[in-house]
Amino acid sequence: MNDVVIYAVISLSAIGIAAAVILFFIAKKFKVIEDPKIDIVEEVLPSANCGGCGFPGCRNFAEALVNKSNKDKNIEGLNCPVGGNKVMSKVAEILGLEAEEKEPMVAVLCCSGSKANAPKKVNYDGPATCVFVNNLYAGENGCPYGCLGLGDCVVACKFDAMYMDKETGLPVIIEEKCVACGACVEACPRNIIELRNVGKKSKRIFVSCINEEKGGVARKNCKVACIGCGKCFKVCKFDAITMKNNLAYIDYEKCKLCRKCVEECPTGAIHELNFPPKKPKPEKVMEKQKTETVSTEAKVVDNKPEKDLNTGG
Amino acid sequence: MNQWKNFSKGFIKDNPVFVLLLGLCPTLAVTSSAINGLGMGLATMFVLVCSNMVVSLIKNLIPDKVRIPSFIVIIASFVTIVELIMEGFAPALFEALGIFIPLIVVNCIVLGRAEGFASKQSFISSLIDGLGMGLGFAFALTLLGAVREALGNGSIFGYKFIEGDAILVFILSPGAFIVLGYLIALLNRFRKTT
Amino acid sequence: MAKKESSFLNMVITLFVITGIASLALGGVYNLTKEPIRLAKLAKAEKAIKEVIPGFDRLEIFTVKPANGTDSLVFNCGYKNNELVGTAIESYSNKGYDPTQIKIMVGFTPDGKINNTAVIQQKETPGLGTKMTSPKFKNQFVGKNPKNFILKVKRDGGDVDAITAATISSRAFCGAIQRAYETYEKKVQNKEQQTQDVVTEEQEEE
Amino acid sequence: MKTFKLGGVHPAENKLSNNSPIQVLPIPKQVFIPVSQSLGAPSKPVVNKGDQVKVGQLIAKGEAFISSNIHSSVSGKVLKIDNITDQTDYPKQAIFINVEGDEWDENIDKSDKVKREITLSKDEIIRKIHEMGIVGLGGAAFPSHVKLMVPKGKKANLLIINGVECEPYLTSDYRLMLEKGEEILIGTTILMKGLGVNKAFIGIENNKPDAIKHLTDLAKDFEGIEVFSLKVKYPQGGEKQLIKALTNREVPSGKLPVEVGCVVNNVGTAFAVYEAVQKNKPLFERVVTVTGKSLKNPSNFLVRIGTHSSELVEKAGGLPDDTGKIISGGPMMGKALNMIDVPIVKGSSGVLLIEDSETERMAVKNCIRCANCISVCPMGLEPVLLAQYSEKEMFENAEKEHILDCMECGSCQYTCPSGRPLLDYIRLGKFKVGEIIRNRGKK
Amino acid sequence: MNLLTVSGSPHIHGDNSIKKIMYGVVFAMIPAILVSIYFFGLDAVKVLLISVIACMFFEWAIQKYLIKGPLTINDGSAMVTGILLAFNVPGNLPVWIIIIGAFVSIGIAKMSFGGLGKNPFNPALVGRVFLLISFPVQMTSWPKPNPLFAGKVLDAITGPTPLGNLKGELRGGRTVQDILEHGTKMIVDGKEVLYKIPDYVQELLGNMGGSLGEISAVALIIGAIYMLCRRIITWQIPVAYLGSVIVFTGILWLIDPNIYINPLFHLVTGGLMLGVFFMATDMVSTPMSPKGQLIFGLGCGVITVIIRVWGAYPEGVSFAILIMNAFAPLINKGFKPKRFGETLKI
Amino acid sequence: MEYLIIIISAIFVSNIVLAQFLGICPFLGVSGKVSTSVGMSGAVLFVMTIATIITWLVYQYVLLPFGITFLQTISFILIIASLVQMVEIILKKVSPPLYQALGIYLPLITTNCAIMGVALLTVAKPDFDLLKGVVFAVASALGFGLAMLLFAGIREHLDLMDVPKGMRGVPIALVTAGILALAFMGFTGLV
Numbered sequence A: 001m002n003d004v005v006i007y008a009v010i011s012l013s014a015i016g017i018a019a020a021v022i023l024f025f026i027a028k029k030f031k032v033i034e035d036p037k038i039d040i041v042e043e044v045l046p047s048a049n050c051g052g053c054g055f056p057g058c059r060n061f062a063e064a065l066v067n068k069s070n071k072d073k074n075i076e077g078l079n080c081p082v083g084g085n086k087v088m089s090k091v092a093e094i095l096g097l098e099a100e101e102k103e104p105m106v107a108v109l110c111c112s113g114s115k116a117n118a119p120k121k122v123n124y125d126g127p128a129t130c131v132f133v134n135n136l137y138a139g140e141n142g143c144p145y146g147c148l149g150l151g152d153c154v155v156a157c158k159f160d161a162m163y164m165d166k167e168t169g170l171p172v173i174i175e176e177k178c179v180a181c182g183a184c185v186e187a188c189p190r191n192i193i194e195l196r197n198v199g200k201k202s203k204r205i206f207v208s209c210i211n212e213e214k215g216g217v218a219r220k221n222c223k224v225a226c227i228g229c230g231k232c233f234k235v236c237k238f239d240a241i242t243m244k245n246n247l248a249y250i251d252y253e254k255c256k257l258c259r260k261c262v263e264e265c266p267t268g269a270i271h272e273l274n275f276p277p278k279k280p281k282p283e284k285v286m287e288k289q290k291t292e293t294v295s296t297e298a299k300v301v302d303n304k305p306e307k308d309l310n311t312g313g
Numbered sequence B: 001m002n003q004w005k006n007f008s009k010g011f012i013k014d015n016p017v018f019v020l021l022l023g024l025c026p027t028l029a030v031t032s033s034a035i036n037g038l039g040m041g042l043a044t045m046f047v048l049v050c051s052n053m054v055v056s057l058i059k060n061l062i063p064d065k066v067r068i069p070s071f072i073v074i075i076a077s078f079v080t081i082v083e084l085i086m087e088g089f090a091p092a093l094f095e096a097l098g099i100f101i102p103l104i105v106v107n108c109i110v111l112g113r114a115e116g117f118a119s120k121q122s123f124i125s126s127l128i129d130g131l132g133m134g135l136g137f138a139f140a141l142t143l144l145g146a147v148r149e150a151l152g153n154g155s156i157f158g159y160k161f162i163e164g165d166a167i168l169v170f171i172l173s174p175g176a177f178i179v180l181g182y183l184i185a186l187l188n189r190f191r192k193t194t
Numbered sequence C: 001m002a003k004k005e006s007s008f009l010n011m012v013i014t015l016f017v018i019t020g021i022a023s024l025a026l027g028g029v030y031n032l033t034k035e036p037i038r039l040a041k042l043a044k045a046e047k048a049i050k051e052v053i054p055g056f057d058r059l060e061i062f063t064v065k066p067a068n069g070t071d072s073l074v075f076n077c078g079y080k081n082n083e084l085v086g087t088a089i090e091s092y093s094n095k096g097y098d099p100t101q102i103k104i105m106v107g108f109t110p111d112g113k114i115n116n117t118a119v120i121q122q123k124e125t126p127g128l129g130t131k132m133t134s135p136k137f138k139n140q141f142v143g144k145n146p147k148n149f150i151l152k153v154k155r156d157g158g159d160v161d162a163i164t165a166a167t168i169s170s171r172a173f174c175g176a177i178q179r180a181y182e183t184y185e186k187k188v189q190n191k192e193q194q195t196q197d198v199v200t201e202e203q204e205e206e
Numbered sequence D: 001m002k003t004f005k006l007g008g009v010h011p012a013e014n015k016l017s018n019n020s021p022i023q024v025l026p027i028p029k030q031v032f033i034p035v036s037q038s039l040g041a042p043s044k045p046v047v048n049k050g051d052q053v054k055v056g057q058l059i060a061k062g063e064a065f066i067s068s069n070i071h072s073s074v075s076g077k078v079l080k081i082d083n084i085t086d087q088t089d090y091p092k093q094a095i096f097i098n099v100e101g102d103e104w105d106e107n108i109d110k111s112d113k114v115k116r117e118i119t120l121s122k123d124e125i126i127r128k129i130h131e132m133g134i135v136g137l138g139g140a141a142f143p144s145h146v147k148l149m150v151p152k153g154k155k156a157n158l159l160i161i162n163g164v165e166c167e168p169y170l171t172s173d174y175r176l177m178l179e180k181g182e183e184i185l186i187g188t189t190i191l192m193k194g195l196g197v198n199k200a201f202i203g204i205e206n207n208k209p210d211a212i213k214h215l216t217d218l219a220k221d222f223e224g225i226e227v228f229s230l231k232v233k234y235p236q237g238g239e240k241q242l243i244k245a246l247t248n249r250e251v252p253s254g255k256l257p258v259e260v261g262c263v264v265n266n267v268g269t270a271f272a273v274y275e276a277v278q279k280n281k282p283l284f285e286r287v288v289t290v291t292g293k294s295l296k297n298p299s300n301f302l303v304r305i306g307t308h309s310s311e312l313v314e315k316a317g318g319l320p321d322d323t324g325k326i327i328s329g330g331p332m333m334g335k336a337l338n339m340i341d342v343p344i345v346k347g348s349s350g351v352l353l354i355e356d357s358e359t360e361r362m363a364v365k366n367c368i369r370c371a372n373c374i375s376v377c378p379m380g381l382e383p384v385l386l387a388q389y390s391e392k393e394m395f396e397n398a399e400k401e402h403i404l405d406c407m408e409c410g411s412c413q414y415t416c417p418s419g420r421p422l423l424d425y426i427r428l429g430k431f432k433v434g435e436i437i438r439n440r441g442k443k
Numbered sequence E: 001m002n003l004l005t006v007s008g009s010p011h012i013h014g015d016n017s018i019k020k021i022m023y024g025v026v027f028a029m030i031p032a033i034l035v036s037i038y039f040f041g042l043d044a045v046k047v048l049l050i051s052v053i054a055c056m057f058f059e060w061a062i063q064k065y066l067i068k069g070p071l072t073i074n075d076g077s078a079m080v081t082g083i084l085l086a087f088n089v090p091g092n093l094p095v096w097i098i099i100i101g102a103f104v105s106i107g108i109a110k111m112s113f114g115g116l117g118k119n120p121f122n123p124a125l126v127g128r129v130f131l132l133i134s135f136p137v138q139m140t141s142w143p144k145p146n147p148l149f150a151g152k153v154l155d156a157i158t159g160p161t162p163l164g165n166l167k168g169e170l171r172g173g174r175t176v177q178d179i180l181e182h183g184t185k186m187i188v189d190g191k192e193v194l195y196k197i198p199d200y201v202q203e204l205l206g207n208m209g210g211s212l213g214e215i216s217a218v219a220l221i222i223g224a225i226y227m228l229c230r231r232i233i234t235w236q237i238p239v240a241y242l243g244s245v246i247v248f249t250g251i252l253w254l255i256d257p258n259i260y261i262n263p264l265f266h267l268v269t270g271g272l273m274l275g276v277f278f279m280a281t282d283m284v285s286t287p288m289s290p291k292g293q294l295i296f297g298l299g300c301g302v303i304t305v306i307i308r309v310w311g312a313y314p315e316g317v318s319f320a321i322l323i324m325n326a327f328a329p330l331i332n333k334g335f336k337p338k339r340f341g342e343t344l345k346i
Numbered sequence F: 001m002e003y004l005i006i007i008i009s010a011i012f013v014s015n016i017v018l019a020q021f022l023g024i025c026p027f028l029g030v031s032g033k034v035s036t037s038v039g040m041s042g043a044v045l046f047v048m049t050i051a052t053i054i055t056w057l058v059y060q061y062v063l064l065p066f067g068i069t070f071l072q073t074i075s076f077i078l079i080i081a082s083l084v085q086m087v088e089i090i091l092k093k094v095s096p097p098l099y100q101a102l103g104i105y106l107p108l109i110t111t112n113c114a115i116m117g118v119a120l121l122t123v124a125k126p127d128f129d130l131l132k133g134v135v136f137a138v139a140s141a142l143g144f145g146l147a148m149l150l151f152a153g154i155r156e157h158l159d160l161m162d163v164p165k166g167m168r169g170v171p172i173a174l175v176t177a178g179i180l181a182l183a184f185m186g187f188t189g190l191v
C-alpha cells in the first residue's frame, strides 16, 4: 500500500462522511413532510391522465384521494372511471377504506339523425367542428337538437372508443372500449351523449332523441324523432318513462328492459341494444351488425312500418 | 420475469436513447464516428453492468437515506476505473471521448437503472438488465456514429467508401442533432407499424 | 424492496465503508494503470519524434524558452553514436481555427533544414484544418531550410501552399514551425556563444 | 379628412341599391313577430291566441332593465304564440298574427307633416322611447332608452349619429338620410335633449357625398349638430372606431362609449326616435335593403316587422336561381340564413343574396404569418394568435391576449391571404372564454 | 337551385392570396436574375433552374409521399426558396451540391415542420449555411464575373469576393488603405495575378465576385421597391437592418479607418442587400408586429457586423438572419402591437 | 478583456448546449415553455456557480497536492449530488416561493452533465484561477439559459402549428436544435 492509496482513502472518506453528516443535519433541520401514500396511490392509478376523474392528472387525483381519506375517512364521490372498481378498491385498500361500488357505465348516443333519417338541407362551409356549427346555426339537417356529425366527441375520446360512421354521419361508440370517462359527454355541444348503466348483459333501452320541439316540427327534420306522443309513457308499467317538453326519457335505474315501449313507439325513436332478435321476420334481420359497432341501426329503423304521425301539434 | 425479454427490451422497445431519451449528451457529443460511438457505448455498458451487479448485491445492506449517494459512489468508482484503463490501454479513444468519460457518472441511464431496477431485483436480473440496456445504448451510439460518419466523412469505422468530400456538417454539432432527430422519427414510424 | 432502517450511525458507517472501499479499489487500479498510462503518453511523444528525425539511439531532452510566445518548448536532440542526427522540437500555435492549441513536432537536421513534421494535437475542423496531417501539405516542408523558405502562406507573401479553404490552419501551422525554427536558431547561436541560459536536463533513454 | 388610425380594410362597396328610393312594401297576409328582438331578456307576450290587435298595439312587454317593448306591426287576429325559427336558426317564441285590414292605433299621428318643436322633457323623452320599443337600428338592437340613461358617475357630452354605413351593399341608412333628412335631425335633437348634451356629430363616409351635402345644408337650422365627412374605411361604423375618427377619443378596452363622454346612435334610430316622440309611433317598421348581384331590382323597402324575408325578395324580382347564400345584414357582419322564410326583425338592416360563384370560401391554407390580419385589426389584436389559441383550446392564453376585445368585424378573415377561418375560431374562443369567466364569477 | 350554404361572417374575401404574394416576390427578383445571367451566363441559368426544380420536386414528393396532405406545390413558395437558394451560392457550384442544398432547405428546414408557414427558420438560408459549412471549399470559390457581351468566352477563373479578400488580407496584417490601393497577389492556376477590390460603381452594378444573386445592389433595390409598393414587405425590417449596419460600421470606421472599412463598402458588398430585402423580410420566420420587426432588423444588423468584422466568416448576413429567426418567437411574445383602448386617452 | 473573451466564448462561440453538448437532457426536457425554461436556467446558474467554486477548491487544495487527481470524478459527483440535495432541502424550508420557482428543477440537475461538465472543464484549464472559473461558470450557465430560452420560444411557437405526425415531439425538437446549432456556428472565430 502506497501513499496515494492512503491519501485517496482518507480524503474520499472525508468528503463522503462530511457530505453525509451535513446532509443528515440539514435534512433534520429543514424537514418538510409529504404523505408517502400519495406515491403509492399514484402507482395504482392507470396513469392515463385522461381527466375523467375531474382532476388534471392522475397525480392530482392521488393527492385528492389521500387528502380526502385523511380528512373524511372516506373517498366518496371520487372515482376513476378508467380503472373502474378494480382500481378504486385497490386504492381503498391502500388507504384502509371501503370503496363504494359504482355501477359500470357506458356512453350512449341519443340521436338517430343519420343522413338517411334527417337529410341535409343546407351546406356548411367552415371549420368542421360541432361547437362551431352549434354556435352558428342548427346544423345541416336543420334539427336544432340533433347530432351535427362533425365528431367533436370522437376527437375527445382518448380510448379510441368512438369513430364516425361515414354512411350514417353519426358517431359510433364501441362499447367494449368505452370506459365511461365522460370526455365525449363534455365535448358534445348539444349534450347528445349520455352515460348510462351497462345493464344486464349490456342490454339497454333508451330514447335516441333529445328533440324538444313539437312532433310535427321535429318530424320535419328527422324521420325518427321523438314526437312526444306519450305512447311509451302509457305503456310502461314501471314508471321508468317521463315526459317533458315533448320528449320521453327512460330512467335506466327504473327500466326493467321489458321492451314494451320499443314496440309502441310510432317513429322508432326508442332503441334497444344487445337484445337477441325477437322473431326472425325477414325485414327485421339486423342487416348491419358488426360485433363491435352497436348503435343506431338506421336500416332497422327504416324497416319499421310508417305510421300516421299527425299526433303532435 | 422472462429473462430474454428483460434483456432485449433495451434494444428497441425501451431503448435508452431512442425511446427513453436518456444520456443524450454523450450520445450527441461523441458519435462523430462509429468507432467513438462504439467505444463510448461499451464504456457505458461496462459501468452499467458492474454497478448494476454491485448494487443488487449490496442492496439490502444500505440504509434508505443514503441509497442514492452510495449508488453514486459505486458508479463513480467504476467510471474512474474505465477512465484509468482506457487512458492506459486505448489512449487515442480516451482522447477522442475526452470529458464524456467522466460524465458517464451523470448519465441518467446508469443511475436510473441502479435505482429503478437493480436496487429491487435479483443479481441475475440486474446483470441481464444492465447488459441489455448497455447493449441498447452501445447499439444506439454506434448506429448514430455510423450514420454520421457515413454522411459526414464518407466512411464507416474508418473504412472510406467514397473518395473526396462528404457532407461535413454531419460530424459537427448541428449534424448530431439533426441525425438523431430523424433517426428517432424513423424509429417511431417503424415501431408504430410493427 | 427490503429496506434497512436509516439511523445516523449506520448511514455514516455505510458511507464510510463504501467510500473507503471505493477509494481503496481506485487507488489499486490507479497503481496498476500508472505505468501503462505513462508509457502510453511516452510512446505517443516518441512516435512523433521518431517520425521527424532519422534513426537515433539516444535522446537528450530539455526545455528552452521560446523566441516568442509564453510556453517553453521541449527540445529532443537525437544522437546516433554520440553524434547529433537531428533535433525534434515540440512547438505549438494558438492561432488555429479551433481554440484548442495546435501542437506539432518539427525535426531539424543539424544543418538547419526541416527534416519532417508531425502533428501531435489538433482539433481543427475535420475535412478542412485536419488536412494539415495529410502528406500533400506536410511534404512541402521536407528538406526546406527556413532561411530561404519563407514560412508563410503564399497569400501572405510566403512560400507555403495553404490548405484549400483552411488558410487559418495553414497559417497556424507555419507559425508553429517558425517558432520552433527561431528558437532553434537562437539556441544554436547561444550554444556557440557558450551562454547557458537554458535549463538542461539530461535523461537516458533506451 | 377624418378616419380612425388603427387597421381597417376597404372591401368593394357594391352599393347596388343606392338609387332606389324607399318603397313601402305591401302588408303581408301573416306576420311572425319574435318576442326577443333586442339585446337583453326576451319580452313577455301580453296578448293571447285569438286576440284582435291593431297596428302599434303593445303585444309583448320588456320587463327586464335591458329589454324592449314590442308592438304589433299589423292589425288582425293573433293566430297563436309558438316557436319559430328566426335569424339565429334556433326555435324562438314568436307571435303569429293573421292580417286583417290595416287599422292603426288611434294615438299614432299618421300625417306626413314634419313636426319640429319638441314639447317633452328629458325624462319624458326617455320614457317615450322606452314605451315605443325603440332599439338601436345599427345592428346590435340595443334598447335605446338604456343608452340615454347615463350611469351614475359618468357624464355624456357628445351625441354621435352613425351615418357611416360602412358595410358593402347596404343602403338603407343612406336612403333614409336622403329622404328623411330633416326628421333625422329632429330625432337627433330629441336624443340630445334626452341625453342632456348640446352637441351632436353626424359621421358619414364620403362615398355618400349627396347625403353629406343634404344633411349639412339642413343642419344649418339645427343648433349644435355638425356633419362630418369620413374617409371610406371599414369598420368605421363600429362605435369605438367612429368615436376615434370623429373626436380622437379612445374608448378603453372593455369599457362603454360613455367612458369618454360619447353615445352613438344610428341614423335609423334617430328617425325612429323622431317618429316615436313626435308622432307617437312605436317601432314596428323599418327600412331594409334587399340586394345582391343577381337580383333583378336591388331595392330599399319600408317593411313591417315580422314580414318574411321571402316577400321582400319576391318584390325585388324574385329569388335568382344562382343564389348560394342568403345573408341577413351586410356581407362582413351579417348572418347566413339556412332558409329564406325568416321574419324581419328590428335589427334587420338588409337581406343580401350571394350568388353561387362567390359563395364558397377560399380554400384554407397554412398561415404564412404575413401579419396582414394584425395590421388590419381595428382593435389592435393579433387575430392569428387568438385563432390559434382557440384552435388549440388554450383559452386562458386567448383571454390574456384580450380575445374579448374583438368586435367580430371580420377584417382579419377578409384580408387573410391564406383564407384562414380566423373569425370563426375567434368567435369560438370568445364563447369559451366567456364561459370560463362566468364560471369563475360563480365560484 | 342548389342547397344554400351557411357559414360564419365575413361572407366576402379580399383578393389577396399566397400565390399572389409569392409570385410577386418572384417577379421582384427578375432584375437580379437578369443581372446574374448577364455576369455569369449559362452557369447562372443552370444553377437557378436546378435549384428551383429540385426545391419544387422535394416539396411535391414530401407532401405526396410522406405527409400525405394536400399538395400546395403551385403556391410559389418553393420556387421563391429555390431562387433564393440559387442566389446564395456561387455560380459554379456542382449540381449535386445544389441538390443537397435544396433538400436541406425544403426537406429539413421547411417540410419537417409541416410546410409553408410553420418553419421557424428561413429555409433558403438553412440550406445555404448547411452547404457553406459542409462544403466550404466549393462554397467559397467564386467564379469571376464575366459579362455576357464582353466578348470573352467563359473560363473557370475564380476570384474572391471583396469581403472575403478584405478579411483575409486584414487577418494577414495589412491595412485597409493598403489593400484597397495595391490589391492582392494571388495564385490562380499557378499564375500570379493581381486582385483589386472593385470600385463602388462596379460593386453597385454587380461586377464583383460573389453569390449569384447578391452581386447587384441596384437590381435588388429595384425589386425591393416593387415589393414595398405592392405591400408584400414592410419597411421596418430593411430600414432597421440597413440603419444599424450603417451606424455600427460607421462608428468602427471613425474609430480606426485602417482596420475597419467604411460603411458604404459594407452596404454594397456581400449579401447584405439580398438579405435585407429578400431574406430578412420572409414573413414566415420573422416577427409580426412593427415594433418587433424593428428589433429584428436591429439585431440582424448588429450580428452581421460582428461576424463580418470579428468572426471567422467573411460574411455574416445568413447567420445573423438565422440567429434572429430563433429570436423571433420571443420577440413576438415581448412586443405586441398597440391595442385599441389600451391606454386611457380622453 | 480576458474575462470578456471567456464570456463571449462560453455564451456564443462554444455554447455549452449547442456546441459542447452538455446539459442536453434538460435542454430537451424542460424547454416546453418559456417560463419553465427561465426557472431551469436560474436553477442551473445558481448550482453551477456554487458547484464550480467548491469543486475548484477541492481540486486545488486536496486532490492536486496529494496527487490523487484520479479521484476527481468521484469526488466531484459526490459534492455536486450533496450540494443539490442540500440546496433543495434548504430552499424548500427557507424560501417556498423560490423553491416553487427553482426547486422543482433541482432533482434534474444532479444528473445534468452541464454542472459536472463545467466543473471538469474549469479544473482542466491550467490558466484559470478561481475568479476566471467563476466567470466561466456563470457565462456557461448564461449560455445554457440563452439556448434554453430561444429553444423554448421556438417550441411554444411550434405548439401552435401542426407539425407532421411523424416529426411531432422529440424529433422536431432535435431538428430545431440542429438548425439552431447551425446558426450559432456563425459565431465561430469570434475569440
Ligand SMILES: Cc1cc2nc3c(=O)[nH]c(=O)nc-3n(C[C@H](O)[C@H](O)[C@H](O)COP(=O)(O)O)c2cc1C
Pocket: C097, C098, C124, C125, C126, C128, C129, C130, C162, C163, C164, C165, C166, C167, C168, C169, C170, E132, E133, E134, E136, E140, E168, E312, E313
Ligand atoms: C465549419 C467550418 C470550419 C472551418 N474550419 C476551418 C479550419 O479548421 N481551419 C481553417 O483554416 N479554416 C477553416 N474554415 C474556413 C475559414 O472560415 C476561412 O474561410 C478560411 O480559413 C479562409 O481561408 P481561404 O482563404 O483559404 O478560403 C472553416 C470554415 C467552416 C465553415
Ligand SMILES: Cc1cc2nc3c(=O)[nH]c(=O)nc-3n(C[C@H](O)[C@H](O)[C@H](O)COP(=O)(O)O)c2cc1C
Pocket: D039, D136, D138, D139, D140, D141, D142, D146, D147, D148, D149, D150, D151, D238, D239, D256, D257, D258, D262, D263, D264
Ligand atoms: C350590458 C350592456 C350595457 C350597456 N350599457 C350602455 C350604457 O349604459 N350606455 C350606453 O351608451 N350604451 C350602453 N351599451 C350599448 C353599447 O355601447 C353598444 O351601443 C351596443 O352594444 C351596440 O353596439 P354595436 O352595435 O356597436 O355592437 C350597453 C351594452 C351592453 C351589452
Ligand SMILES: Cc1cc2nc3c(=O)[nH]c(=O)nc-3n(C[C@H](O)[C@H](O)[C@H](O)COP(=O)(O)O)c2cc1C
Pocket: D135, D136, D137, D138, D139, D140, D141, D142, D162, D163, D164, D165, D166, D167, D235, D236, D237, D238, D239, D240, D264, D265, D266, D267, D269, D333, D407, D408, D409
Ligand atoms: C364592425 C362594426 C361595424 C358597424 N357598422 C355600422 C354602420 O355602418 N352603421 C351603423 O349605424 N352602425 C354600425 N355598427 C354598429 C355601431 O357600432 C353601433 O352599435 C351603432 O351605431 C349604435 O347605434 P344604435 O344603437 O342606434 O344601433 C357597426 C358595428 C360594428 C361592430
Ligand SMILES: Cc1cc2nc3c(=O)[nH]c(=O)nc-3n(C[C@H](O)[C@H](O)[C@H](O)CO)c2cc1C
Pocket: E021, E022, E025, E077, E078, E080, E081, E082, E084, E110, E115, E116, E117, E118, E119, E121, E122, E123, E124, E125, E232, E233, E278, E279, E280, E281, E282, E283, E284, E285
Ligand atoms: C417577402 C418574402 C421573402 C421571402 N424570403 C424567403 C427566403 O429568404 N427564403 C425562403 O426560403 N423563402 C422565402 N420566402 C418564401 C416563403 O415565405 C418561404 O418559403 C417560407 O419560409 C416557407 O415556409 C419569402 C417570401 C416572401 C413573401
Ligand code: SF4
Pocket: A106, A107, A156, A157, A158, A159, A160, A161, A162, A173, A177, A178, A179, A180, A181, A182, A183, A184, A185
Ligand atoms: S366513448 Fe365517451 S365516455 Fe366512452 S371512453 Fe370515449 S370519451 Fe369516454
Ligand code: SF4
Pocket: A130, A146, A147, A148, A149, A150, A151, A152, A153, A154, A171, A187, A188, A189, A190, A191, A192, A193
Ligand atoms: S354527438 Fe355531439 S359532439 Fe358528437 S358528432 Fe354529434 S354533435 Fe358532434
Ligand code: SF4
Pocket: D376, D377, D378, D379, D380, D381, D382, D383, D405, D406, D407, D408, D409, D410, D411, D412, D413, D423, D426
Ligand atoms: S374580427 Fe376581431 S380580431 Fe378580427 S379584425 Fe375584427 S376585431 Fe380584430
Ligand code: SF4
Pocket: D366, D367, D368, D369, D370, D371, D372, D373, D374, D383, D384, D412, D415, D416, D417, D418, D419, D420, D422
Ligand atoms: S392574415 Fe392570415 S396568413 Fe397572415 S398572419 Fe394572419 S392568419 Fe396568418
Ligand code: FES
Pocket: B022, B023, B024, B025, B026, B106, B107, B108, F022, F023, F024, F025, F026, F111, F112, F113, F114
Ligand atoms: S446526458 Fe447530459 S444532461 Fe443528460
